[in-house]
Amino acid sequence: MRKFIKYSFVDLIQSYWTILYFIFFLVVTSAILYFSADMTKSIVSMMNIVLVLIPLVSIVFGAIYYYNSREFTELLLAQPVRRRSLILGQYTGLALSLSLSFSAGIAIPFILKGIFVSEHLMDFLLILLAGIGLSFSMTAIAYATALKHENKILGFGISLFIWFFLAVLYDGLILLLLIVFKDYPTDSMAIVLTFLNPIDLSRVMIMLGLDIAALMGYTGALFLKFFGSATGIIITLFSVFCWIVVPALLMVRIAKKKDF
Amino acid sequence: MIEINGLNKFYGNHHVLKDINLDIGEPGIYAILGPNGSGKSTLLKCIIGLVNPRQGGIKVDEVSVSDTHVYRKKISYLPQIARFPDNLRVYELIRLIKDIRNEDADETDLVRLFHMEGEMRKRLRNLSGGTRQKVNMILGFLFDTPYMILDEPTVSLDPVSLTKFRKLISEKKEQGKIIIYTTHIMNLVEELSDQIILLLEGRIIFKGGLAEIYSESGTSSLENAIALMVEKNGK
Numbered sequence: 001m002r003k004f005i006k007y008s009f010v011d012l013i014q015s016y017w018t019i020l021y022f023i024f025f026l027v028v029t030s031a032i033l034y035f036s037a038d039m040t041k042s043i044v045s046m047m048n049i050v051l052v053l054i055p056l057v058s059i060v061f062g063a064i065y066y067y068n069s070r071e072f073t074e075l076l077l078a079q080p081v082r083r084r085s086l087i088l089g090q091y092t093g094l095a096l097s098l099s100l101s102f103s104a105g106i107a108i109p110f111i112l113k114g115i116f117v118s119e120h121l122m123d124f125l126l127i128l129l130a131g132i133g134l135s136f137s138m139t140a141i142a143y144a145t146a147l148k149h150e151n152k153i154l155g156f157g158i159s160l161f162i163w164f165f166l167a168v169l170y171d172g173l174i175l176l177l178l179i180v181f182k183d184y185p186t187d188s189m190a191i192v193l194t195f196l197n198p199i200d201l202s203r204v205m206i207m208l209g210l211d212i213a214a215l216m217g218y219t220g221a222l223f224l225k226f227f228g229s230a231t232g233i234i235i236t237l238f239s240v241f242c243w244i245v246v247p248a249l250l251m252v253r254i255a256k257k258k259d260f
Numbered sequence: 261m262i263e264i265n266g267l268n269k270f271y272g273n274h275h276v277l278k279d280i281n282l283d284i285g286e287p288g289i290y291a292i293l294g295p296n297g298s299g300k301s302t303l304l305k306c307i308i309g310l311v312n313p314r315q316g317g318i319k320v321d322e323v324s325v326s327d328t329h330v331y332r333k334k335i336s337y338l339p340q341i342a343r344f345p346d347n348l349r350v351y352e353l354i355r356l357i358k359d360i361r362n363e364d365a366d367e368t369d370l371v372r373l374f375h376m377e378g379e380m381r382k383r384l385r386n387l388s389g390g391t392r393q394k395v396n397m398i399l400g401f402l403f404d405t406p407y408m409i410l411d412e413p414t415v416s417l418d419p420v421s422l423t424k425f426r427k428l429i430s431e432k433k434e435q436g437k438i439i440i441y442t443t444h445i446m447n448l449v450e451e452l453s454d455q456i457i458l459l460l461e462g463r464i465i466f467k468g469g470l471a472e473i474y475s476e477s478g479t480s481s482l483e484n485a486i487a488l489m490v491e492k493n494g495k
Contacts, residue, residue: 007345007356014347071343075399078308078337079360080329259271260310 004076004089005096012065012097021057021098025105033113039120040210043127046106047206050131051199052167055138058098059163062142065094067152074260087147087255088248095139099132106131126209126233130202133240137198138163140247147254166199178218187222194219198243205236261285262307262407262438266316269302269462276302278462280316287436289429291449293486294459300442301340303459304409307440308337320407333361338400340411342392346385350376350395353384357399370398373424389416397421401428408432410441414448426452446482458489465493 012018028049036042066073069090076086106128115124142159149155174193178186194200200219207220208229223232267280277299284290292300305311307318309325309332317324320331344353354367371377374394379387387395393416400410414422429452432439443449449456456473458466466473466489470482477485 003356003360007348011345011347069345071339071341072345074310075337075339075344075357076360077310078332078335078339079357080332080362081360082329257312259312260305 001085001089001092004081004086005093008065008069008090008093009097012094013100017061018097018101022101022105025102026108029106029109033109039118040123043120043123043206043210046127047130047203050102050106050127050134051203054098054102054131054134055163055167055199058095058135058138059142059159061098062091062094062139063146063156063159065090066143066146067155077260083255084252087143087252091140091143091248091251094143095136098135098139102131102135103128123206123209126206129237130206130240133237133244134198134202137240137243137247140244140251144247144251144254147251147258166197170197170200174219187226190219191222191226194223195239198240201236201239201243205233205240208232208236261319261321262440263319264307264316265318267303267306267313267318268315269299269306269311270314276462277306277313280462280464282457282464282467284438284440286454287433287438288454289433289452290438290440290455290457291453292440292442292457292459293449295490298459299462300459301411304411304440304442308332308335308409333363334405335407335409336400336403336405338396338408338410338413340415342389342396344384344392344395347383349381349383350387351380353395354398354402357402361403363403365402365404367398367402370401373428374398374421390418390421393417394421397425397428401432406437408437408439408441410439412442412444414443414445422448446486450482458486460490460493465489 029046032042032045036045073086073090077083110124115121118124141162145159145162146155149158174190177193178190181189194204204220204223207217208223211229223236226232227235262282262284264280264282267277268275269277280303292303294300302311306313307320307325309329312326317326319325320334323331325331348356358365371380374397376391376394376398379391379395384392384395397413397417400408400413413425417425426448429439429441433452433454450470453470455469456466457464458473466476468476473482473485473489474480477488479485479488
């Protein structure tokens, strides 16, 4: 597997898109830090960008990468290698290169701003973790979807819809459910629903770190009430990790049965 | 020895390979022929393990292909479409495949044969279709394996490279390898092949040597012989 991680990572790190992705985060983070004197506000702005953009880019990039390397994957699978190692290796290389572009892009401006000696170090690290977690999770979802659907347009469409559902529709649906069931106790339902969306989980995780009740929204406040800040962060972190492992296992299962 | 027993493959409801039984044991060149969509590539892909059969089994040297990936060490494969990672350079790609196979090989002669010395440091995205096919060819012939599976190796090759391909494949035959390939170029088949396997709608309708196909169809041109057989079998 290590060989496949290495090759896809080396291939991707030289790609224009990965470099562009790095420059984008570098410029946006620098701009946000430059224009705002309040570090908490900067971190909240960064959080909003990370939560929307990373899932979108990971989904799009994951699907494009799979479909573009389709024929080469075939050539590699004709070598004496395990399907599992190849697919997991390609995926890990892809998610690593996206994570590295993002991490370097946001870390450089924050480090220059003196984040290591700031009280906000923990918040920054949580954003970094959330971004990396989302990169791995959403790339796995995109890869599994692309493997399942040979038809590029269909695979791409489904991937984009998953992003749209998780990033945009989901919160609206939660709100709707809460209104419909407003006469019943809805706390546990809201918590369960948050676990079912990696983007919401990441948001709650960062907010618990920021410790700003006013910004937390309903689910954030619930997590704080149920688990407290530290346990809440650990639980959300673990759940984001599950959102990486489960799609990755699914991806391997689909790959094993697939006809290339 | 490649043994195929009762192989059936469906893509959705489409029955692509129908009860294929085939033993390939004698060294030599085997041409798999048939109209577009007759299942040639699928058959090759089943042997190499890219496609999972619905029914039936394939064994390579007594080892079932569905049980392990190790048997592929004995097979060189040349895919129909040559597309490689955009950002890698040619020499990096060759190094990568050697690394993945855990096998060392010397590509110098092949690189010289296809006049690729000047292209080795170029990125693969900058190569033309024909040059990429030459890279494909180098990778296909790089390793010393007892079996070679070539899926339409002659596509987009220029006449000079085609001559080189003929030379390479004849050399491999002399070395006692089993070479299985598909093509639509009939004079290549007439010149090179020891055995012909003719597929029609997923069924083997003929297997034998050139002399047999001529006598069975009553003509001395392979193209005509195949056309007659395909028509006789209902298409």
